[in-house]
Amino acid sequence: MIDYKNELNPAQYDAATTLEGPMLVIAGAGSGKTRTLVYRLANMIEQGVSPHEILLLTFTRKASQEMLQRAAELLGQSVGNITGGTFHAFAYSVLRQNPPAEYEGSLSIMDSADANGALKYCKDTLAIGKGDKSFPKIQTVMGMLSKSRNKEMDLHDILRREAFHLAAYRDDIANIGSEYEQYKAQHGLLDYDDLLFKLEQLLTVNKEVREYYQQRFKYIMVDEYQDTNLVQARIVRLLAGGHGNVMAVGDDAQSIYAFRGANVQNILDFPKLFAGCKMVKLEENYRSIQPILDLTNSILAEAPQAFQKNLFSNKKDGRKPEVLIPLSDLTQAKMVVDKIGKLRKKYKNKEIAVLFRAGYQSYHVEMQLNKLGLKFRKYGGLKYSDAAHVKDVMSYVRLLMNPLDLPAFHRLTANIKGVGPKTSIRIYEATQAEDPNKLKKALVRYPELREDLDLVDSLRRQRLEPVELLEEVLAHYKPKLKTIYPDDYPRREHGLEQLVQIASGYSDIELFLSDLSLEDPTQRQEEEEQDLITLSTIHSAKGLEWDAVLIIDLVEDRFPSRHAVQKADEFEEERRLMYVACTRARKYLGLFVPSSLYARGTGGNEPAIPSPFVRDIPGSLYEEWRENYSGTVTQTARPTSTPPHRTPQKNGAKAPAPSTSGAATSSVSGGKLGHCTHKIFGRGKIIQHLPPDKYRVNFPGFGLKVIMEAYLVMED
DNA sequence: CTGTTTACGATTTTT
DNA sequence: TCGTAAACAG
Numbered sequence: 199m200i201d202y203k204n205e206l207n208p209a210q211y212d213a214a215t216t217l218e219g220p221m222l223v224i225a226g227a228g229s230g231k232t233r234t235l236v237y238r239l240a241n242m243i244e245q246g247v248s249p250h251e252i253l254l255l256t257f258t259r260k261a262s263q264e265m266l267q268r269a270a271e272l273l274g275q276s277v278g279n280i281t282g283g284t285f286h287a288f289a290y291s292v293l294r295q296n297p298p299a300e301y302e303g304s305l306s307i308m309d310s311a312d313a314n315g316a317l318k319y320c321k322d323t324l325a326i327g328k329g330d331k332s333f334p335k336i337q338t339v340m341g342m343l344s345k346s347r348n349k350e351m352d353l354h355d356i357l358r359r360e361a362f363h364l365a366a367y368r369d370d371i372a373n374i375g376s377e378y379e380q381y382k383a384q385h386g387l388l389d390y391d392d393l394l395f396k397l398e399q400l401l402t403v404n405k406e407v408r409e410y411y412q413q414r415f416k417y418i419m420v421d422e423y424q425d426t427n428l429v430q431a432r433i434v435r436l437l438a439g440g441h442g443n444v445m446a447v448g449d450d451a452q453s454i455y456a457f458r459g460a461n462v463q464n465i466l467d468f469p470k471l472f473a474g475c476k477m478v479k480l481e482e483n484y485r486s487i488q489p490i491l492d493l494t495n496s497i498l499a500e501a502p503q504a505f506q507k508n509l510f511s512n513k514k515d516g517r518k519p520e521v522l523i524p525l526s527d528l529t530q531a532k533m534v535v536d537k538i539g540k541l542r543k544k545y546k547n548k549e550i551a552v553l554f555r556a557g558y559q560s561y562h563v564e565m566q567l568n569k570l571g572l573k574f575r576k577y578g579g580l581k582y583s584d585a586a587h588v589k590d591v592m593s594y595v596r597l598l599m600n601p602l603d604l605p606a607f608h609r610l611t612a613n614i615k616g617v618g619p620k621t622s623i624r625i626y627e628a629t630q631a632e633d634p635n636k637l638k639k640a641l642v643r644y645p646e647l648r649e650d651l652d653l654v655d656s657l658r659r660q661r662l663e664p665v666e667l668l669e670e671v672l673a674h675y676k677p678k679l680k681t682i683y684p685d686d687y688p689r690r691e692h693g694l695e696q697l698v699q700i701a702s703g704y705s706d707i708e709l710f711l712s713d714l715s716l717e718d719p720t721q722r723q724e725e726e727e728q729d730l731i732t733l734s735t736i737h738s739a740k741g742l743e744w745d746a747v748l749i750i751d752l753v754e755d756r757f758p759s760r761h762a763v764q765k766a767d768e769f770e771e772e773r774r775l776m777y778v779a780c781t782r783a784r785k786y787l788g789l790f791v792p793s794s795l796y797a798r799g800t801g802g803n804e805p806a807i808p809s810p811f812v813r814d815i816p817g818s819l820y821e822e823w824r825e826n827y828s829g830t831v832t833q834t835a836r837p838t839s840t841p842p843h844r845t846p847q848k849n850g851a852k853a854p855a856p857s858t859s860g861a862a863t864s865s866v867s868g869g870k871l872g873h874c875t876h877k878i879f880g881r882g883k884i885i886q887h888l889p890p891d892k893y894r895v896n897f898p899g900f901g902l903k904v905i906m907e908a909y910l911v912m913e914d
Numbered sequence: 915c916t917g918t919t920t921a922c923g924a925t926t927t928t929t
Numbered sequence: 930t931c932g933t934a935a936a937c938a939g
Contacts, residue, residue, distance in 0.1 A: 257929090286929050310928085390929045457927060556926045561930080578927080618916050716929065737927045759926050775927080 200240060200272060206233070213445070213478045214238040217245065217417065220438070220472030222465070223447040226507045227494070227781035228485025228743065231447055232265060235419060238445070239269040239277060242417060249278030253415040253437070257422040259283050259717035261741055281415070285430050286390060287716045289397035293388075294708060296400060296407050304386030304600040309715045311589070312605040313389045314340055320377035326370045334364055334371070343375045347391050348427050348459020385602045394429045401436040412440040422741070423448035423468065427459040435471060442472055450505055451498055454737060454775050456767065466505075483509045485743055487516030490787050493819045494780045500814060501773050519780075519787035521812060522831075523824040526803050527751060527792040531562035533825060534748055535570060537788060538731065541746045545786075547573070549745035551732040553779045555757040559750060560733045567731065575728075578735030587679065587690040588697060588714075594650075594671045595711060598658045602630075613682055614646045649674070664701040664710045672698070736779045747783035749776075750790040753806040776811040789820070874910045 214237040225231035256262040262282030327333030346353045401408045423446035438444035453462045469475040524530040593606035611622040628636040641648045704710035758772035794803040822834040882895040
């Protein structure tokens with residue numbers, strides 16, 4: 199028997215033992231949210247709930263598997279067949295079992311590359327934006343369309359809010375969008391957004407299906423609820439409609455997916471949506487030492503939040519977090535790796551993580567780690583299944599599952615000499631039109647094409663296990679590898695062996711296919727076993743924790759990202775991102791603030807401005823270390839008294855460091871720079887004086903600008 | 915039309 | 930740095 203009362207705190211106990219009725223759990227970072235869910239799962243099983251009746255929706259597949267595994271350990275027995283995974287994966291599995299008429303026999307999931315390619319194709323078909331240099335990039339168009347769908351707002355409003363300068367292209371973008379919808383319908387394709395909308399539609403329209411799932415899943419748990427979007431919330435309501443036994447878990451302070459349509463309002467509205475909703479707040483932090491929490495609380499202090507939280511820990515002792523100031527982002531890498539070297543004496547590799555805003559920022563650190571032969575694993579950035587050779591191979595499989603899958607067909611033909619996009623589409627049409635003459639001509643002209651199509655046909659006739667299927671495809675594809683990718687085919691060949699490895703864990707080819715695009719199955723593979731250092735984007739670090747966490751590139755333009763400085767809500771999301779990053783740390787937190795950034799254009803270094811998220815931390819909450827020109831690192835002397843809160847420019851220690859390129863700038867450390875007003879941008883904070891007559895000013899709502907003194911009205 | 919070269923440009927985050 | 934898009938040659 200599990201002693202719930204002793205092993206959980208009162209709030210956790212409450213959450214884990216209330217099984218009936220709607221419940222909202224507001225779980226602060228590190229407050230034992232996962233633990234609570236695990237105990238709740240175990241409790242359900244102990245109470246005799248059938249695993250078949252439980253639905254556990256999480257943000258990643260990994261998260262749900264971990265929970266199920268921990269619950270099993272707790273119970274000392276398997277938890278059985280609990281349905282768990284992401285909304286997207288769940289949606290796909292339901293759609294697969296109850297295919298809407300129009301998708302029977304032909305249904306493929308498009309990844310973002312497919313979707314972009316399809317959109318490009320639509321744009322070209324409609325001959326929109328030809329030769330127009332300022333026509334928005336296809337990714338931009340896709341971004342707008344997807345945002346419009348995810349936020350369920352009119353494209354017009356999205357453009358007005360997010361990209362005013364594209365207003366002139368509104369009709370073009372809308373037309374490309376509707377062409378894209380047609381394209382998908384014609385070829386049995388679903389993109390990520392479709393999975394959710396089609397599931398909602400199915401559950402709404404089909405009473406039988408809806409009632410089946412309502413009755414089947416008597417208990418529903420949704421993790422990371424703050425990162426759900428509108429349609430996901432409606433799906434939850436549809437599923438829980440009958441009984442209302444649904445628990446949403448989340449933390450509004452950790453909402454970091456608004457950019458893809460997540461709506462924090464969902465978690466605020468949850469109690470309204472489900473009458474009689476019980477609410478539990480988990481506030482005690484079991485993860486971090488108090489000095490780290492002091493710092494994270496100060497980050498959050500500046501943010502407006504709906505659910506007040508006051509994180510506290512009983513681990514009072516420990517070192518203050520460190521702010522480390524390398525001379526540049528290039529020396530930052532060395533400094534990071536040096537730091538890791540020291541931390542390794544105390545912590546295991548797998549308890550050390552380097553976090554960053556965007557995938558490319560870890561580049562220099564990766565080089566340095568490689569140099570020293572330190573092994574690491576990188577999360578975020580490119581996915582395994584994005585690799586061209588993997589997509590090549592999978593396109594055979596996709597085509598055999600869905601003969602209409604045009605993106606897959608294009609991939610396949612692109613590797614045939616002499617066949618480009620135009621020929622490819624003609625051949626595709628010939629196969630569809632069953633025009634034997636045309637097709638025959640093409641087959642004669644391109645012998646490779648015949649081999650490819652024969653292979654797909656023969657695979658379709660057989661009923662093979664995923665591994666066998668892949669072996670056949672690889673036997674056919676591997677010889678091509680050398681000619682297609684002459685420079686690095688050995689590496690790719692190795693990658694394909696890994697693909698076979700992954701496939702061996704599946705008996706259902708469709709599941710294998712969808713997991714590859716909806717979850718990253720490689721993450722499971724090397725799992726914990728190896729003692730690897732982690733490099734990760736902050737987004738991919740969600741829900742994880744390490745003893746030691748180093749965050750790099752904490753300067754304006756990088757973090758917050760330059761794209762997010764314009765609008766207040768995006769800026770706040772960056773702040774929450776910073777909060778998420780810092781709360782990953784248990785014992786050590788290091789913030790790296792390079793003094794200058796390598797400038798691609800000029801080849802020199804440009805001075806960098808410390809991130810506002812660091813500037814705004816009271817100096818008493820951290821220690822500061824600065825790299826000297828000699829390469830040594832010394833602690834910055836600082837006043838013993840706490841500097842007044844939120845007046846960072848008075849703290850000389852946090853001023854931007856002198857530029858490495860000479861006396862181009864004056865330091866802010868005089869503390870004289872205050873605020874100023876600009877005719878158009880309004881009032882802003884002066885960040886830096888650029889002699890003789892320019893200033894760098896941060897205007898709320900407009901971001902950083904460099905302005906001539908003549909246009910500014912100074913305050914004293 | 916395809917394939918290659920060159921120039922340019924631009925860089926979030928993920929299912 | 931990388932990757933993509935326009936320009937050009939076959």
